[in-house]
Amino acid sequence: MNNLALLIPALAALVAVGSWVWRHWHPASFWYGAGYPFRLALVYLTWAHVAAGCGLSRTRRRWRWTLDAVPVAGSAARSVTVATCKRRWRRVDVERAPRLGWLRPTRLGWRVRVRLHDGQVPADYERAAEGIAHAWRVHSVRVADVRPGQITLWATMRDPLTEVRVNPDTGRLLTVRPGKLDNGSDWIIDFRTVPHWLNAGATQSGKSNLANAIIKGLAPQPVALVGFDLKGGVEFTPYAPRLSALATTRPECLALLGDLVGEVEARMALCRVHGVRNVWHLPDHLRPVPVVVLVDEVAELFLMADRAEKDQVAKTGTALLRLAQLGRAFAVHLVICGQRIGSDLGPGVTALRSQLSGRICHRVNDPETATMTLGDLDPAALDAARTIPAQMPGVCIVAGQDGTWHRARSVYVPEHEAEHAAHTYAHLTPSWADLTSSLPAVRPAVA
Numbered sequence: 001m002n003n004l005a006l007l008i009p010a011l012a013a014l015v016a017v018g019s020w021v022w023r024h025w026h027p028a029s030f031w032y033g034a035g036y037p038f039r040l041a042l043v044y045l046t047w048a049h050v051a052a053g054c055g056l057s058r059t060r061r062r063w064r065w066t067l068d069a070v071p072v073a074g075s076a077a078r079s080v081t082v083a084t085c086k087r088r089w090r091r092v093d094v095e096r097a098p099r100l101g102w103l104r105p106t107r108l109g110w111r112v113r114v115r116l117h118d119g120q121v122p123a124d125y126e127r128a129a130e131g132i133a134h135a136w137r138v139h140s141v142r143v144a145d146v147r148p149g150q151i152t153l154w155a156t157m158r159d160p161l162t163e164v165r166v167n168p169d170t171g172r173l174l175t176v177r178p179g180k181l182d183n184g185s186d187w188i189i190d191f192r193t194v195p196h197w198l199n200a201g202a203t204q205s206g207k208s209n210l211a212n213a214i215i216k217g218l219a220p221q222p223v224a225l226v227g228f229d230l231k232g233g234v235e236f237t238p239y240a241p242r243l244s245a246l247a248t249t250r251p252e253c254l255a256l257l258g259d260l261v262g263e264v265e266a267r268m269a270l271c272r273v274h275g276v277r278n279v280w281h282l283p284d285h286l287r288p289v290p291v292v293v294l295v296d297e298v299a300e301l302f303l304m305a306d307r308a309e310k311d312q313v314a315k316t317g318t319a320l321l322r323l324a325q326l327g328r329a330f331a332v333h334l335v336i337c338g339q340r341i342g343s344d345l346g347p348g349v350t351a352l353r354s355q356l357s358g359r360i361c362h363r364v365n366d367p368e369t370a371t372m373t374l375g376d377l378d379p380a381a382l383d384a385a386r387t388i389p390a391q392m393p394g395v396c397i398v399a400g401q402d403g404t405w406h407r408a409r410s411v412y413v414p415e416h417e418a419e420h421a422a423h424t425y426a427h428l429t430p431s432w433a434d435l436t437s438s439l440p441a442v443r444p445a446v447a
């Protein structure tokens, strides 16, 4: 007996130490070998309670073998009505949880299909997601992969955005990896799929860091980078060696926008001559270099000190809008950064915003900016944008043109790293003069 009393705690201690060592030595195998089976059992065993607690169960009439009621004795008996039914087989109301599919492990948690009850919609599960996350003791639960009558719940045990380590360079043309998504996979920006991006957020929310990551990712690629920086050039001047053109004053901006629109029109003419719809269908030797245009603090482009600037601002807006409308097919892409891009900036801004199909919303100061940036996306995305904490700069909500959204975080790319990349790949910078004179000139009347 004494030996047994010693043996059990000793064995428990051994298992605890062994698990701790295993977990620290090889977390992945610990998760698949021990953590996941434990969670699997827990989720299935508690699902009925969790679903009922989160309001996802439905009452159904079912045949059940009911037990006799327990007689109540003493003073309580006076106030309690005791049902004196006999044990028998009869129809009673029972709570039915939605049916769970197979719990599939992921690197950071699991995903599981749920069959919706009649009358339920995915939004019911989005509302319940926080409650389910608390019940499952995980960092977050997201509704993903909606199909008729089914959804997938994606549970993440810890926030993968606490520490982000990726290399922005993907080695694929016009594709960068600026950070991580909340499901643990890489966040990929592919300009050929989503040609133009809006990068919005309050001051110190991480917009410039994301621009640095994009520059670092694009610098080794055969693309031309162009900068617009009306904050006196302080943001983009350090990357000048890798920029084919940089405009830092309003007249420079107008001239450069004129060149860009001219370049797009020249590419358009080239495609017309060769009977193709976009530059990607041209033969390799004729295909022009893709251009990625980065605009820092877009509001500066639209601000006017006096009436004399009104005309310039209108021309700037028109040129940007034309680039956004036509650029996609002709490999001219926009990344527009700013604290907000609303109709208050001037006419044409709303039209410009609607052309920017990729949306990135960092921490914002007011709910309107989140709505403005993300549009009429899922309300859960807007809530997620509003709750980005200030102590996690770089965290953002990313929405592509297919309506899906993710919480993401850019990898930390300090200025000196982006600057180093700009110097290292300076030899890949096409000169602006060569770039714009390589095609037949069709200059527009923008400037």
Ligand SMILES: Nc1ncnc2c1ncn2[C@@H]1O[C@H](COP(=O)(O)OP(=O)(O)OP(=O)(O)O)[C@@H](O)[C@H]1O
Binding pocket: 201, 202, 203, 204, 205, 206, 207, 208, 209, 210, 393, 394, 395, 409, 410, 411, 412, 413
């Ligand atoms: N992904 C990130 N990981 C860690 N720190 C970050 C990240 N992104 C930004 N930061 C930190 O947050 C600070 C603000 O970032 P950043 O300058 O990019 O913000 P911003 O939105 O461009 O601000 P502003 O509008 O004032 O220029 C930086 O000093 C940087 O150190």
